[in-house]
Amino acid sequence: MADKEQLALLKRGVTLWNEWKLRNSRACIDLTEANLSMLNLSTADLGGADLLGAKLIGTDLIGAKLSGAVLTEADLHEANLSKADLIGADLITTKLISSDLRGAKLSRADFTRADLTGADLRTAIVSGASLRSARLVDARLNGANLRIANLRQADLTRADLRDADLSRANLNHANCSEAKLIGANLTETHVLGTNFTGAKLTKACLEDWIFNTATRLNDIVCDYVYLQNYEQKRYPGRGNFLPGEFSRLLQEDLNTFDLLFPQGISWEIFAYALKQIELDYGNTGLTIRSIENKGDKVLVVRISVSGAVDKNKLQEDFSRIYKSAHFGLELFTQNDLHGSDLQAPKESQRKTTRREEINVLFLNFPRRSGSSKRLLYLNHRRNRRSSKIGIIRY
Numbered sequence: 001m002a003d004k005e006q007l008a009l010l011k012r013g014v015t016l017w018n019e020w021k022l023r024n025s026r027a028c029i030d031l032t033e034a035n036l037s038m039l040n041l042s043t044a045d046l047g048g049a050d051l052l053g054a055k056l057i058g059t060d061l062i063g064a065k066l067s068g069a070v071l072t073e074a075d076l077h078e079a080n081l082s083k084a085d086l087i088g089a090d091l092i093t094t095k096l097i098s099s100d101l102r103g104a105k106l107s108r109a110d111f112t113r114a115d116l117t118g119a120d121l122r123t124a125i126v127s128g129a130s131l132r133s134a135r136l137v138d139a140r141l142n143g144a145n146l147r148i149a150n151l152r153q154a155d156l157t158r159a160d161l162r163d164a165d166l167s168r169a170n171l172n173h174a175n176c177s178e179a180k181l182i183g184a185n186l187t188e189t190h191v192l193g194t195n196f197t198g199a200k201l202t203k204a205c206l207e208d209w210i211f212n213t214a215t216r217l218n219d220i221v222c223d224y225v226y227l228q229n230y231e232q233k234r235y236p237g238r239g240n241f242l243p244g245e246f247s248r249l250l251q252e253d254l255n256t257f258d259l260l261f262p263q264g265i266s267w268e269i270f271a272y273a274l275k276q277i278e279l280d281y282g283n284t285g286l287t288i289r290s291i292e293n294k295g296d297k298v299l300v301v302r303i304s305v306s307g308a309v310d311k312n313k314l315q316e317d318f319s320r321i322y323k324s325a326h327f328g329l330e331l332f333t334q335n336d337l338h339g340s341d342l343q344a345p346k347e348s349q350r351k352t353t354r355r356e357e358i359n360v361l362f363l364n365f366p367r368r369s370g371s372s373k374r375l376l377y378l379n380h381r382r383n384r385r386s387s388k389i390g391i392i393r394y
Helices: 004-011 014-023 245-253 267-281 311-327 329-335 354-364 371-375
Strands: 225-228 232-235 256-261 287-295 298-304
Touching: 004 014, 256 311, 267 311
Parallel strands: none
Antiparallel strands: 225 232, 256 298, 287 298
């Protein structure tokens, strides 16, 4: 139960309370289960206070200091917390239905399983906060800063996240169905198993966002996106996606990755690496989708694999094999290719396309027992991307 003297003092007014708090800065504030509903506690200093199970229904807490406060299981239904300081506060299972949190400081606060249905968090600073399994149905988060926030399994159905910063946030297994993510920043955001059914993603930034086959992308409404932050690299470059085209491209993207060769490419080693992958993985459905010359010897090769393959591991293994083989090219040429049937193309054959040349190499390149093991000299930094937007450089 609440400390009766402290509760009585607080009800006498914020001015007297703040003066007392200033003189007793180290005092433990015990307001557990206190009924503070409908009071005017604007600008009150309640930092570190224990408000476990307190009733603050409709309470005016504009600009109040609640940093580090314990508000677990408290009821703040329709409370006004705009511009309040709740940094590091404990709001586990707290009821914040239809509350006003506009411009509030919520960094590192714990909203695990809190109910924020219909809450207004426009322009709030929620960076690094935990909203795991929180209910944010119909919540307004326009322009909110949710960088590095944990929204795993949160319910964001119909939430308004226009222009919100969700970069590096964890949205794994969250429900974002029919959410408005127009102009949202999803750079490096984790959306594994996230439900985006019917969501609006026009103008969103998807740079290096991390999704998988469990991510639901049905009926997404999207005219175009950006592949780099600050509205860089619009995609498509001109016009808009056709209905359903964006979802289809994302599904295809799950099974593709790009290999960037800034200093040119050794097609023999490339074909050797592909052959090793085929022999090591079996039926991968590995296909060369495109070869793009960027100029200045820079080439981009797009590879697709079947959905059953661990694309990240395959991508890592390809990089390892290619780099190692390139490093040991002289040894490989002397020891493994001596007497090989693989010959340089004749002049009459040089009009074949690069893709045809690769396919010939891929099909005819011999496997030398133990050759991969002897060539594994280099360690390759693990590529953690789940989408093709993260590319390997050689």
